Amino acid sequence: MTPTETFDARFVATDLEVRYHGSDPKGHPAFAIDRLELQPGHSLALVGESGSGKTTAIRTLLGLVRPTRGTVTWAGRSVAAMRGAELRTFRTAVQLIPQDVDGALDPRQTIGSAIAEGWRAGGRKGLRPSEDQTAVVRRLLDEVGLPASVAARHPHEVSGGQRQRAIIARALAVGPRILLLDEPTSGLDATVAVRILELIERLRGERGLGTLLISHDLGVVSRLCPRTVVLYRGEVVESGPTARLLLRPRHPYTAALRRSVPELGVPFRVPLLPSGSAAAINPMVGCRYGPRCAYALAGPCSTRQELTGVDEAATVRCARAGDLGAIDPLSEAPLLRT
Amino acid sequence: MNDVTMNDTTMNDTTINATPTKDPVAPLLAVRELTVEIGGVTLLDIDELETDRAEIVGLVGESGAGKSLLQAAILGLLPVSARVTGSIRFDGIEIVGASRRTMHEVRGGRIAVVLQAARAALTPTLRSDEWIDRALSLHDVPKAERAVRLAHALDAVRLDPRLLHRYPHQLSGGEAQRVSIALAVALRAELVLADEATSALDVTVQAEVAELFRELRASEGTAFLLVSHDLALVAGLAHRINIIERGRIVEHGGPEILEHPADPVTQALVAAKPALPRADATAA
Numbered sequence: 268m269t270p271t272e273t274f275d276a277r278f279v280a281t282d283l284e285v286r287y288h289g290s291d292p293k294g295h296p297a298f299a300i301d302r303l304e305l306q307p308g309h310s311l312a313l314v315g316e317s318g319s320g321k322t323t324a325i326r327t328l329l330g331l332v333r334p335t336r337g338t339v340t341w342a343g344r345s346v347a348a349m350r351g352a353e354l355r356t357f358r359t360a361v362q363l364i365p366q367d368v369d370g371a372l373d374p375r376q377t378i379g380s381a382i383a384e385g386w387r388a389g390g391r392k393g394l395r396p397s398e399d400q401t402a403v404v405r406r407l408l409d410e411v412g413l414p415a416s417v418a419a420r421h422p423h424e425v426s427g428g429q430r431q432r433a434i435i436a437r438a439l440a441v442g443p444r445i446l447l448l449d450e451p452t453s454g455l456d457a458t459v460a461v462r463i464l465e466l467i468e469r470l471r472g473e474r475g476l477g478t479l480l481i482s483h484d485l486g487v488v489s490r491l492c493p494r495t496v497v498l499y500r501g502e503v504v505e506s507g508p509t510a511r512l513l514l515r516p517r518h519p520y521t522a523a524l525r526r527s528v529p530e531l532g533v534p535f536r537v538p539l540l541p542s543g544s545a546a547a548i549n550p551m552v553g554c555r556y557g558p559r560c561a562y563a564l565a566g567p568c569s570t571r572q573e574l575t576g577v578d579e580a581a582t583v584r585c586a587r588a589g590d591l592g593a594i595d596p597l598s599e600a601p602l603l604r605t
Numbered sequence: 606m607n608d609v610t611m612n613d614t615t616m617n618d619t620t621i622n623a624t625p626t627k628d629p630v631a632p633l634l635a636v637r638e639l640t641v642e643i644g645g646v647t648l649l650d651i652d653e654l655e656t657d658r659a660e661i662v663g664l665v666g667e668s669g670a671g672k673s674l675l676q677a678a679i680l681g682l683l684p685v686s687a688r689v690t691g692s693i694r695f696d697g698i699e700i701v702g703a704s705r706r707t708m709h710e711v712r713g714g715r716i717a718v719v720l721q722a723a724r725a726a727l728t729p730t731l732r733s734d735e736w737i738d739r740a741l742s743l744h745d746v747p748k749a750e751r752a753v754r755l756a757h758a759l760d761a762v763r764l765d766p767r768l769l770h771r772y773p774h775q776l777s778g779g780e781a782q783r784v785s786i787a788l789a790v791a792l793r794a795e796l797v798l799a800d801e802a803t804s805a806l807d808v809t810v811q812a813e814v815a816e817l818f819r820e821l822r823a824s825e826g827t828a829f830l831l832v833s834h835d836l837a838l839v840a841g842l843a844h845r846i847n848i849i850e851r852g853r854i855v856e857h858g859g860p861e862i863l864e865h866p867a868d869p870v871t872q873a874l875v876a877a878k879p880a881l882p883r884a885d886a887t888a889a
Contacts, residue, residue: 316807317778427668456667456834457877464879483808486879510882527812528837531863531878535841537816538809 276342276360276444277306278328278477283337285320285327295501295555296335298323301574303496307444310471310478312488312509314524315498321481323501325447328479329363330354359389362438366450368431372422378433379404379418385440392442403440411436411466428459435466445477452487464490485528489513497521500555503574507581515593515602517583520556525596539599544568554586561599562587631697633658633828634679634796639691639701641678641852649674649852651691655845656796659826661818663843665836665874671852672832676798679830680716681708696795714744717789721801723781727773733784734769740788751791758791761824762817779810786817789827796828797821804835815842836863836874848874 280303284296298320305311313321326332328339330346339346341357349357365371372381382404386392394403405415411432422430431451438446451467452460464487471478482488488495488509495509497518505518516522523538539561548557553569560568567586574584585591593602632655641649649671656662666672677683679693681700693700695711703711720726728736734755741751759766764783773781782802789797799818803811815838821827833839839846840860848856848871856868866872 316809457836458667458873461877461879484879485808486881489881490879513882523809525881527808528881529812529815529835529841530881531837531840531875533841535812535815535819537812 275306276477277304278339278341278361278445278479279304280328280339281337283327283339284335285323285332286335294551296320298327298498298501300324300496300503305445305477305479307477308471308475310480310492310494312480312482312492312495313498314482314485314488314495316483316524318500319498320501321483321498322449324498325363325449325479325481328447329361330357359392359441360444361447362441362443362445363447364431364434364438364449364451366453368427368434368454369422371434372430372437374422376421377418378420378422378425378436379408382407382418382433382437382440385437389441407436407440408433410439410470412462426459427455428463431455431463432466435463435470439470439474443476445479446471447479447481449481450483451480452484453482460487467491485513485525497524500550502555503582503584504556505581505583505585506574507577511581513596516596517577517581517588517591517593518556518585519560519562519587519591519594519599522594522596522599523559523561526599533597536597562591631694632656633660633696634830635692635694636675636679637692637694639675639678639693640689641674641683642688643684643686647852649678651675651852651854654847654854654857656828656830658795658828659822660845661822661829661831661843663839663846664830664832664849665834665839665846666849666870667834667874670849672849673800674852675849676718676800676830676832679798680712680718682712713740714792715794716796716798717792717794719782719785719789719797719799719802721805723778723785723802723805724773724776726785727776727781729773732770732772733776733787736784737769737788737791741791744792746792754791754793755787758787761790761821762787777810778806779814782806782810782814783817786814786821790821790825793825794827796830798830798832800832801834802831803838804833811838818842837878 280300282301284299286296313324315321323332327334333347346357383400386403404418408415408417413429413432417425417429417433452463455463470476480488480492492509495512496506497504499520505512505516505521512521513525516525526536527538541559542561542563544565545558545560545563547565548554548563548568550558554572557563557568564587572584572586574582576582591601595602634656636651636654639649639651640647664672679700681703683689689701691701695716698707698711737755738751741754746754762783764787768776768780803814806814818829819842822829831839831843840863843860846857846860846862847854848868850870856862856866856871863875866875
């Protein structure tokens with residue numbers, strides 16, 4: 268199942284800014300990013316909490332939200348300009364695995380029928396000799412680790428984990444090159460979530476899929492994605508190799524995020540309290556994280572910061588990045604530089 | 606601060622004893638040989654589960670394990686078709702088969718509930734102050750005292766008083782959860798059933814709310830039954846942990862039981878927690 272198309276099935280977002288109609292024109296954009304690239308076989312995570320712009324990012328990439336500024340292109344063509352057959356091709360090549368497992372399937376449709384519908388809508392891709400539709404559905408169910416008997420069931424007759432597998436099977440039926448995964452394991456039991464992550468990893472390898480993972484769960488992110496972009500209130504605050512962000516974050520928010528994750532065998536921790544200067548920082552003109560930051564300084568953090576390169580692989584947006592250096596994610600104290 | 610570590614059990618004992626206990630011998634909540642049967646199926650079969658005053662006890666299990674049913678039993682809210690045997694004692698009061706009047710005194714007032722869906726737990730048409738005031742009034746707190754209780758509760762949960770004039774839809778998830786917890790404090794609840802109370806919150810907010818539970822335990826002497834599927838969160842907060850599966854407690858003890866879990870269910874839960882890179886593991 269290696270990719271056969273010769274064209275460049277790549278997402279590129281450039282100089283992107285999304286504001287919602289009716290929002291304060293001087294206020295924060297819901298999501299902004301200078302550049303985002305994603306191609307089949309690669310994976311990237313967007314991490315952040317509620318209001319960080321994760322869902323807006325996905326909706327913009329899918330062309331469901333029109334950016335206020337900048338462009339999203341797929342295979343070199345502007346997503347916003349796509350119409351007709353081209354739009355249909357795009358919609359089959361890029362599949363969303365939504366967060367709401369319960370609402371993603373039609374309750375009146377059997378799972379087999381939902382998968383078959385996806386397969387027909389995607390142009391009956393990957394049909395093998397002597398296969399009929401029933402055989403294709405069975406093969407897709409098998410690929411995601413579900414027994415053939417699930418085809419006859421309705422969504423409410425299977426467990427949450429099985430439902431998520433069925434949703435993935437339906438996405439695969441369309442013949443995608445890229446999966447957008449919106450919190451794919453939230454709401455699932457831990458032991459079930461692990462199996463779903465294993466499935467996503469396997470499919471990515473076997474089918475050469477590109478994956479964009481949206482999650483607030485750093486455990487899921489570190490398992491699935493070698494590269495991570497950390498968002499805070501709609502903007503990128505840090506990006507780089509995931510392991511490095513988690514071991515030696517440079518932005519105080521990344522460090523607080525890492526510190527807040529409960530871990531077995533590690534004492535319970537709360538993020539550091541904001542510094543004395545934090546209250547003086549106006550997030551509308553200064554650092555957006557400033558009012559919550561343990562390292563905020565009234566002077567340098569009161570003006571907007573640009574995203575600056577740490578090296579070829581990483582960027583950070585923090586006025587204090589230079590003097591703080593890397594931060595110990597467990598104590599949130601600057602790591603001593605050797 | 607008094608970080609609860611997995612090995613640190615001595616500290617837990619001293620801090621619990623630091624809070625005055627009404628009856629030093631009897632636990633605040635004692636579930637004994639409880640079985641709940643609905644439609645001929647035994648859904649709960651709990652030999653023993655206890656919570657002392659000012660103690661945080663964890664109840665961890667996956668969907669369908671019986672976590673919610675056990676809470677419903679503690680609150681006397683099982684469906685009428687349920688057949689119950691055994692005993693649930695709260696401060697000496699038997700809850701199994703208790704009268705409506707008894708439950709009215711216990712439920713909400715002495716045993717409070719903090720739910721996962723923070724905003725949905727509030728009444729959409731009431732401002733937070735009205736909501737808390739109405740609940741206090743329903744629990745027969747005199748009008749003059751309500752303001753005092755509210756002020757204390759706000760202080761205890763570190764809630765900005767301006768948020769009290771907001772309706773639930775104007776609050777963030779974390780703020781709504783603080784309002785819920787403020788009500789428990791204002792009612793002087795002795796036991797809080799926290800049912801996945803932090804799992805819908807952002808991870809940084811979750812840590813703050815979890816810290817609030819620890820503070821209230823220390824300052825108000827509140828006991829918490831922390832019901833969650835998040836083993837690591839519970840392990841970091843609870844003095845004692847119960848692992849529930851198919852209606853039974855399969856393993857219980859201090860958080861140190863997670864270092865060498867004996868039961869396959871606990872082992873699976875421990876193994877399922879995705880590990881984050883550690884500095885000591887990858888010296889990069």
